Amino acid sequence: NAGVTQTPKFQVLKTGQSMTLQCAQDMNHNSMYWYRQDPGMGLRLIYYSASEGTTDKGEVPNGYNVSRLNKREFSLRLESAAPSQTSVYFCASSRDRGFYEQYFGPGTRLTVT
Amino acid sequence: KQEVTQIPAALSVPEGENLVLNCSFTDSAIYNLQWFRQDPGKGLTSLLLIQSSQREQTSGRLNASLDKSSGRSTLYIAASQPGDSATYLCAVLADRGSTLGRLYFGRGTQLTVWP
Numbered sequence: 265n266a267g268v269t270q271t272p273k274f275q276v277l278k279t280g281q282s283m284t285l286q287c288a289q290d291m292n293h294n295s296m297y298w299y300r301q302d303p304g305m306g307l308r309l310i311y312y313s314a315s316e317g318t319t320d321k322g323e324v325p326n327g328y329n330v331s332r333l334n335k336r337e338f339s340l341r342l343e344s345a346a347p348s349q350t351s352v353y354f355c356a357s358s359r360d361r362g363f364y365e366q367y368f369g370p371g372t373r374l375t376v377t
Numbered sequence: 378k379q380e381v382t383q384i385p386a387a388l389s390v391p392e393g394e395n396l397v398l399n400c401s402f403t404d405s406a407i408y409n410l411q412w413f414r415q416d417p418g419k420g421l422t423s424l425l426l427i428q429s430s431q432r433e434q435t436s437g438r439l440n441a442s443l444d445k446s447s448g449r450s451t452l453y454i455a456a457s458q459p460g461d462s463a464t465y466l467c468a469v470l471a472d473r474g475s476t477l478g479r480l481y482f483g484r485g486t487q488l489t490v491w492p
Contacts (some may be wrong), residue, residue: 279449295478297480299480303485304484305484306381306441306466306482306484306485307421307466307468307480307482308482312478312479314478320478323479354420354421356480358478360478361478365409365411365423365426366411366423366480367423368413368420368422368423369420370419370420370422371419371420373418
């Protein structure tokens with residue numbers, strides 16, 4: 265089992281460019297999450313998907329969109345990147361929303377210049 | 378809104394010491410609390426998960442306790458080793474309403490264990 269995988273590992277964008285971060289899990293989990301980690305801020309939830317076909321906003325959703333493509337895959341899109349979106353992005357999954365442990369991917373390091 | 382605080386922010390100790398890392402949270406309506414380890418430039422590795430009905434969990438040299446009513450958790454590391462050097466993150470899982478299932482993270486304690 266690979267667990268949670270993310271692509272790409274690193275990305276540099278210019279302001280205004282768009283890109284999609286990909287996440288996949290092979291644990292048959294129902295729920296998936298996107299977090300961002302900034303120095304001195306801790307991890308903050310951007311969006312989550314409690315189950316296939318549903319998505320909901322987290323704490324910091326502005327400037328992002330998500331797609332739950334199927335049970336395995338959950339993508340995060342930046343439509344017009346801004347320097348404030350420079351961060352490390354983590355995808356996570358859990359058996360269900362609520363009670364269960366969350367498993368994290370290795371992260372995507374994004375720099376917007 | 379749930380706030381999670383970790384003290385201290387950084388800790389540097391010689392090998393062999395027993396350590397206590399602290400975590401506090403403002404809203405006791407939690408499903409569980411997780412302790413994670415993060416190595417530089419890497420993702421998060423789950424160390425221990427304590428359900429809200431439990432008082433403690435142990436894994437090897439690690440012991441985590443939870444006092445839900447007072448909003449506190451501690452991570453105890455016995456006989457620390459240089460390989461324990463990492464950032465330790467505490468996170469609580471919300472259990473009510475629109476925040477159900479959300480993990481709220483502290484900012485972490487950066488631990489350095491020197492030989």
